[in-house]
Amino acid sequence: MSSGERKYWYNTTSGEVEYGYMSPAVDRVGPFDTAAAAANALQTLRERSEAWAVEEAIDEDWRKATDVDGK
Template identity: 90%
Template sequence: MSSGERKYWYNTTSGEVEYGYISPAVDRVGPFDTAEAAANAMQTLRERAEAWAVEERIDDDWHKTTDVDGK
């Protein structure tokens, strides 16, 4: 048994929290250690996406400043 079978997942199709591999992988987000964390999966994904977008903008700005000097 893999560790994912003993974790919680959020089903993006049904909006339900599942324990273990119940639905197809394409419909699952996770794994999460708790049912509460799985229930908050979409908020967690939004927060992570926003943080990654900020990091990308910082990286892009850094590259623009270094490319101007050709360095």
């Protein structure tokens, strides 16, 4: 049994928290250790997405600042 079968997932189609592999992978976000964490999946995804966008912007600014060839 894989670890995902004993975890919680958020179903993006139904908006429900599931335990184990109840729905197709394309409809699931996770895995999460608790049902509460799975219930907050969309907020967690938004926060991570915003953090990644900030990191990418910082990286891009750094690349521009260190580009000695002007390319």
